[in-house]
Amino acid sequence: MGLKPTVAFNHLGCEKNRVDTEHMLGLLVQAGYQVDANEELADYVVVNTCSFIEAAREESVRTLVELAAAQKKVVITGCLAQHFQHELLEEIPEAVALVGTGDYNRIVEVIERAEAGERVKLVSPEPTYIADETVPRYRTTASSVAYLRVAEGCDYRCAFCIIPHLRGNQRSRPIESIVAEAHQLAAEGVQELVLISQITTNYGLDRYGKPQLAELLRALGEVDVPWIRMHYAYPTGLTPAVIAAIRDTPNVLPYLDLPLQHSHPEVLRAMNRPWQGQVNDDVIHRIKDALPEAVLRTTFIVGFPGETEAHFEHLLAFVERHRFDHVGVFGFSPEEDTPAYDLPNPVPEAERDRRREVLMLAQQPIAWAHNRDHIGRVVDVLIEQENPATGMAIGRSARFAPEVDGLVYVSGAAPLNQIVPVTITAADTYDLFGDVAPVIAAPTPALTLAP
Template sequence: MGLKPTVAFNHLGCEKNRVDTEHMLGLLVQAGYQVDANEELADYVVVNTCSFIEEAREESVRTLVELAAAQKKVVITGCLAQHFQHELLEEIPEAVALVGTGDYNRIVEVIERAEAGERVKIVSPEPTYIADETVPRYRTTASSVAYLRVAEGCDYRCAFCIIPHLRGNQRSRSIESIVAEAHQLAAEGVQELVLISQITTNYGMDLYGKPRLAELLRALGEVDVPWVRMHYAYPTGLTPEVIAAIRETPNVLPYLDLPLQHSHPEVLRAMNRPWQGQVNDDVIYRIKESLPEAVLRTTFIVGFPGETEAHFEHLLEFVDRHQFDHVGVFSFSAEEGTPAYSLPNQVPQSERDRRREALMLAQQPIAWEHNRAHIGQAVDVLIEQENPATGMAIGRSARFAPEVDGLVYVTGTAALNQIVPVTITAADTYDLFGEIATVPAPEPSLSLAH
């Protein structure tokens, strides 16, 4: 029996895509395939694509074309494959297979069929699959962090978003399944679990008939991992029960990523957001009152069709009023197949870009102020990179989520994958700087000497 072919992966897009990539890798390794990080040495390159916005599609297509030019056998998976399932195999003759977002669990069969000379296309029109803790997973992130998917898909139909079309309706995993995987990851030495789904506050709705996020957080409190972080919390789902679970579960970080998208009721209505604009202020005040130590991150879309200068001013004032820790800004991208694509009063691209820049600039002094407030304090930092040559280490405090927020640059030796106390000595807009805090040795009980 000859050696099985070597497979390399090219991963694009979000952390949900990353989990899919890690499961595909796990399944191939389990089936005896060689997995290589080097695309040049691989027989097959699996490209896990993103199709969320125009820029992401361009990057995905560019990657596919470059690999095709290098005469690689390309397997196209992920959102672009789901989105353009009829066009891609025609346009990229070098592609040997196309796999939809609900079919990545069949990757071993796909490679076997491609090896036999078949050109494979497996795309479920309505994705229903979600991997659980029994599906092998080969992690690609820093050893200290793992993304833990609690649900897949989305039941909302926001006017600008193509995700439900690409990933299907919401399907939650059971609390038992999620906790079992959390225990496995903790046993591998993971220090931080990041819970992901489209809308984490809706977790369990489809499975249990009501959201069960509060119960899930409390159950994860039993897992031996220091930090549990939650992404994509719709403000309306931050009920008193969920807030209490965050407050009372020691390893759940009071870090809330609120995908607000806008502040003005008229724009939110046009976006078909599932709640009205005026609740935004109240909800944020309520969160700050019940969880004063909360770190708030949010994202906004500027230049949505019909957004006037007055709507944009409303958003600027909103950002100034609430002083978020972290803000991400996207300029509106018209997605074919979404209601917003054909809305009247499209905002010119130059104006979308101007508004994005203006909002980012408005946030910078706020972010700097938040960072500066930590100078002189000792904060816990998870060390993720070390550079023995410079005597520097790089990590994150609990205020910074992986890949989207800032970093902490640390002077002094610290072990990788450990959480250490760091005294913050300086700050800029996005990052913090500090040195390993020296913890005084415990004094002998009878000695008065220091």
């Protein structure tokens, strides 16, 4: 038997896509395939695509066209493959295979069939698959951080969102499966686990008949990982039980990513999130009362169809009132196959851009003030990069999630992939700067001689 072909991966999109990529890599390596980071040297390039918004689709298509022009054998996987399963093989003749979001576990079979000369299309109409701890995984993130998927898909039907169409309804993994994978990752030296799903606060609803996030967090408290961070906490799911589990479980960070999307009840109703307008303020106050050290990140959509200047001013005041640690702002992107695509009273693109800029500018002094508050404090920092030329190390404090928040630039020797105490000496809008704090040894107890 000759050598198996070499496969390279081009990963696009979110951390859920990244986990899919890591499982595909793991399955191919387990099956004896060569994996190479260099696309030019690979026989096949698997492009794990994103189709969430127009800009993501454009990036995915641009990547596919460039690889096709280089005459690479392209395997298209992920959300774009699920979304445009009837068009892509026709439009990109160089593509040898198309694999949907619920079929990536069959990647070895796909390559084998492609090698035999078949043009493969594997796209389940309704994705139902979700990998568990038994599926091999070849991680692509920094060795100190891993994303841990607790559920896949979404049962909500927000008017602007295409995710249920691309990824199916919510399906949660058993608590035991998640904890087993967390132990595996801890044994690999991971210092931070980021729990991901579309709606993490709804974890377990489909499997257990009621949300089980509080129970999951407490179970993960037994895992030997210093930091556990949770992404995408919908406000209605932040029950007293969940907040208590965050407070009582030492390795669960009080970091909450709340995808609020808007503040005005009329806009939220149009977004098909009618329940949220009544709870936003109350939930934020409850979090801050119960978790005074809570770090709050959120995202907003501006320029949703029908959003008036008064609605936008309401959102602006909301941001200035609650003083979130981190805010992301997106201009509305009309997506086919979503109810919002045909809504009346669209906001012109130039006005969407203006509102986004105004909101981001309003957040900047708030973010800077939060960072300035840490000057003089000693904070734990997970060191992720070293720059021998400058003697600087780069990492993140618990306030900063990987890839979306700021960084901490550290002077002085600091061990890679370890959490070290750092004295913060300066701050700008998004990042912190500091020195490795001296470790003060505990005093030696006095020797007492027996009489």
